[in-house]
Amino acid sequence: MPTRALVFDFDGTLADTESAVLQSWQEVFREHRTELPLAAWYAVIGTQHTTPAMFALLAEHAPDIDPEALRPITKARVLKLLEDLGPREGVLSYLETAKRQGLKLAVASSSSGAWVNPHLERLGIDHYFDAVLTGDRHKAKPDPDLYLAALDALGTDASETIAFEDTPHGVTSAKAAGLTCVAVPNAITERLDFRHADVVLPSFTAKPLDALLSR
Template sequence: MPTRALVFDFDGTLADTESAVLQSWQETFRAHGTELPLEAWYAVIGTQHTTPAMFALLAEHVPGIDPKALQPVTKARVHALLESLGPREGVLDYLETAKDHGLKLAVASSSSGGWVNSHLDGLGLARYFDAVLTGDRHRAKPDPDLYLAALDALGATAEEAIAFEDTPHGVTAAKAAGLTCVAVPNAITASLDFGQADVVLPSFTAKPLDALLSR
């Protein structure tokens, strides 16, 4: 069956926001005299539970800490680190090729609509997408709800769609919804297990979209 739709994760897939978020949390932990264990980060990356999980972990190491007081500080640091953010290398070529082929495009992200849409606008990517599905309106990954909603929004079946993800949680969600899934890990997630993915690419530049579609 020919491919009619592509569904992209946002954080870490279309743009490497995850590096900035991780750096912010590492700085926060170090400012309080402790280190953030990477295995704790990997346990929640790609889900909706990152912020509460990080604050809960920090509270274990630093009793009496006030997450509400720290939240504006960590948020401001992330935005400062993201000021020079651009799309991941090769993403624009994929999106242009997809549009040339008349494919429908969606974003399926566990993050909030405010976060995703503002960054899509800032990156100049919003114009490519026919639908943006986010975690404030749908159950977050690894639940398949975001991908099922994306298929519904695009009027496509799972057999007609390909998902692009950068985390194992995201791959699990896409596969549970029945999509073919291409994992494109970033520097933060490259060491994780992507055994569930149908294809694993080291980057978007490693294989043109035309070659992937012909496969």
């Protein structure tokens, strides 16, 4: 069956926001005289549990922390790091090719709409997408709900839709919804296990979308 739609994760897939978020948390942990174990980060990356998990872990080393006081500080740091960030290399080519071929496009992200939508606008890619599904309205990954909602919004079947993800949790979500899933890890997630993805690409520039679809 021919492909009719593409659904992209946002953080780490369309733009490498995860590097900035990780750096921000590492700085917070170091300010409290401890290190953030990367294993703990990898355990929650791509889900909706990152922030509470980080605060819970930090509290083990610094019981006197005030998460509500730290929350705006960590957010401000991330936004500063993201000021000059653009889409991942090759993303614009994929989006342009998809639109040229008449494919429907959606974003399925565990992050909130308040996070995703402004970034899509800042990156100048919001106009490509027919639907944006976010974790404040749907169950976060690895639950399949976001991808099922994307299929419903686009009016396509799983068998004719391809998902693009950068984390194993995201791949699990897409596969549970029945989609073919292409993993495109970034510098933070490239060492993780993507054996359950249908295709693994080192970057969006490694294979043009035309070639991927013909495969």
